[in-house]
Amino acid sequence: MTSAQMDDLIVIENLDFAHSYGAHQVYKGLSLRIPRGKITAIMGPSGIGKTTLLRLMGGQLKPQRGTIEFAGHNIPELSRSHLYEQRKRMSMLFQSGALFTDMSVYDNIAFPLREHSKLSEEIIETIVLMKLEAVGLRGARHLMPAELSGGMARRAALARAIALDPELIMYDEPFAGQDPISMGVIVKLIKSLNNSLGLTSVVVTHDVAEVLTIADKVVIIADKKVVAEGSPEELKNSDDPLIHQFLSGEADGPVPFHYRAPSLAEEILGAQQGESHAG
Amino acid sequence: MLDRIAGLGKAVLDSIAGAGQAMVMLLRALIGKPQLRKSWPLLMQQMYSVGVLSLIIIVVSGLFIGMVLGLQGYTILVDFGAEQSLGPMVALSLLRELGPVVTALLFAGRAGSALTAEIGLMKATEQLSSLEMMAVDPLRRVISPRFWAGFYSMPLLALIFSAVGIYGGYLVGVRWLGVDDGAFWSVMQANVEWGQDILNGIIKSLVFAFVVTWIALHKGYHCVPTSVGISRATTSTVVTASLAVLGLDFVLTALMFG
Ligand SMILES: Nc1ncnc2c1ncn2[C@@H]1O[C@H](COP(=O)(O)OP(=O)(O)OP(=O)(O)O)[C@@H](O)[C@H]1O
Ligand SMILES: [Mg+2]
Numbered sequence: 001m002t003s004a005q006m007d008d009l010i011v012i013e014n015l016d017f018a019h020s021y022g023a024h025q026v027y028k029g030l031s032l033r034i035p036r037g038k039i040t041a042i043m044g045p046s047g048i049g050k051t052t053l054l055r056l057m058g059g060q061l062k063p064q065r066g067t068i069e070f071a072g073h074n075i076p077e078l079s080r081s082h083l084y085e086q087r088k089r090m091s092m093l094f095q096s097g098a099l100f101t102d103m104s105v106y107d108n109i110a111f112p113l114r115e116h117s118k119l120s121e122e123i124i125e126t127i128v129l130m131k132l133e134a135v136g137l138r139g140a141r142h143l144m145p146a147e148l149s150g151g152m153a154r155r156a157a158l159a160r161a162i163a164l165d166p167e168l169i170m171y172d173e174p175f176a177g178q179d180p181i182s183m184g185v186i187v188k189l190i191k192s193l194n195n196s197l198g199l200t201s202v203v204v205t206h207d208v209a210e211v212l213t214i215a216d217k218v219v220i221i222a223d224k225k226v227v228a229e230g231s232p233e234e235l236k237n238s239d240d241p242l243i244h245q246f247l248s249g250e251a252d253g254p255v256p257f258h259y260r261a262p263s264l265a266e267e268i269l270g271a272q273q274g275e276s277h278a279g
Numbered sequence: 280m281l282d283r284i285a286g287l288g289k290a291v292l293d294s295i296a297g298a299g300q301a302m303v304m305l306l307r308a309l310i311g312k313p314q315l316r317k318s319w320p321l322l323m324q325q326m327y328s329v330g331v332l333s334l335i336i337i338v339v340s341g342l343f344i345g346m347v348l349g350l351q352g353y354t355i356l357v358d359f360g361a362e363q364s365l366g367p368m369v370a371l372s373l374l375r376e377l378g379p380v381v382t383a384l385l386f387a388g389r390a391g392s393a394l395t396a397e398i399g400l401m402k403a404t405e406q407l408s409s410l411e412m413m414a415v416d417p418l419r420r421v422i423s424p425r426f427w428a429g430f431y432s433m434p435l436l437a438l439i440f441s442a443v444g445i446y447g448g449y450l451v452g453v454r455w456l457g458v459d460d461g462a463f464w465s466v467m468q469a470n471v472e473w474g475q476d477i478l479n480g481i482i483k484s485l486v487f488a489f490v491v492t493w494i495a496l497h498k499g500y501h502c503v504p505t506s507v508g509i510s511r512a513t514t515s516t517v518v519t520a521s522l523a524v525l526g527l528d529f530v531l532t533a534l535m536f537g
Contacts, residue, residue: 090412
C-alpha cells in the first residue's frame, strides 16, 4: 500500500449503480477518495444521487459493479456480520433525521450507547447530556420526536449520530432547515468534532458558502460521476464554467437544473399536436 | 389477450417472489442466538400492545357470540327436546371453531393492521435504515419481538374468547331461557374432550397466530414506503390474513375432525 492509499479512509473505484434493473442509471464509472481525518464536502444538483452514494458507502445498497473500500474492507462483498462490524465504526445523519418515534429524545441518543457499549446508565447519562448540550437541546431531552420542530429533530439526530464517537460520520444535508444561529453552531460542531477527535466527515449539502469554510476537500457530482474535486481554494479559483455555475448557483450552464425530460417547447407543442389530431 | 396472460404471469411471479421475501425475512428474524436480557423487555412491550390491547374487542365479541350461540342453539334444540345438550353445543362450537377463527379474524383487523402500519411507517421515515446503519439488525430488533408477541398472545386470546363465550351461552341458556344449571355444565364436561377438542383448538390457534402475524409483518416490512403504499399494505394484511385463516381452517378441520 502506498502512503497515498493509507491516507484515504474510503476508496471508491469504477462504481456503477442503478436502483433496479432497467431503471435510470445513477452512477457510471464513479471513482472517489475520502481522505482520512478530513472533511469532504459532496455537492451536486438535487436528485443526482448524493443520498444514494452515502447509502452505498454504508452498505445499504449494492452496486452493480465496482468496489467501495472502507478502511481496506470492500463493503459490497462483506458478509452481514462483517458489514455490521464495520458499521459500528461509522454513523449516518439521515436527510429526514429518522429519530425513533417511540422513544424520547434522551432515549434516542442513549440508544446506540445502550446497544453497543457496556457503559453504566450514569455514564450514558453524562454522555447524552454532553451531546445534547453540543447541539443546544439539553432542555428538550424529555420531549418526544413528534414534539420537535424539523430543525430540532435534525439536531437531535446529529447528537445521536455522534453519540458513539465513530470514525466516519456521513451527514446528509445537516444544514437544511436551520436558522442562521444553529447553522453556525452545527458548522462549528462538525469542524470541532473533526479536529478534536480526528474523525472523518462526509458532508452532503447545498449550502455552498457554509461548507466551503470548513471543508478540506470538495467533490462535485454531476452526470453520473465526479466532475470536479479539489480544495475549496482550487475550486473557487477554477475557471471551469461548470464549477463556477455550481458555486455561484446559476440555473443555466453546463449542469442541467431540470430532471431529464424533453424540452418544454417540444412537450407543449407535442401535446397540442396530439389534441389537434384528436379534434 | 396476450397482455392479460403476461399480466397474470407477472402477478404469479410477484406473489412467488413475495412469498420468498417473506420466508427469508422470517428465517433471518428468528434464527441466531437469543439475547434474553435485551429481547425480554421488547417482547413484554409488544405482548402489551399486541395482546393486552386486543383484550377488550376479544372479550366483548366472545360474550356476544356466546350469547347468540345460546339463543340459536336453544331454539333449535328445544324442538327435539334436547335443550340439555346446549352446554356441549356452545362449548364445542367455540373451542373447535369459533374461538380460534373469530379470534384470528379480529386479531388480523385489530393487531395485524396496526403492526403493518407501524412497520411501514418506520420504513418510510427511515427508522429501519437508521437501525441498520447503527449496526442493529431491524429484523432482530423490530420484527422478531413482534412475531413472538403475536404467536404467544393469539392462542391465549382464543382461549379467553372461548371461555367468555361459554359464559355468554350460560347467561342466555340457563339464566334467561331456563335450561337446567347442573345439566348445562355436567353434559358439557362429559362431552368435551381435552385432546380432541381443546388441544385441537389450541393447535389451530397457533397455526393462525403464525400465519396472521407473519403476513402482517411481511406486508409492513416490504411495503412501498409512501402513504399510499402503507395504506395498501394495511388493507392487504387484513384481506390476505383473513382469507388465509378461513382457508387453513377448512384444511385443519378436515385433518382433525374429518
Ligand atoms: N428507492 C428508489 N428507487 C428508484 N429510484 C430511486 C430510489 N431512490 C432514489 N431514486 C432515484 O435516484 C436518484 C438519486 O436519488 P438521491 O436521493 O440519491 O438524490 P440526492 O442527490 O440525494 O437528491 P437531494 O439533493 O434532493 O436529496 C433520483 O433520480 C431518484 O429518482
Ligand atoms: Mg438526498
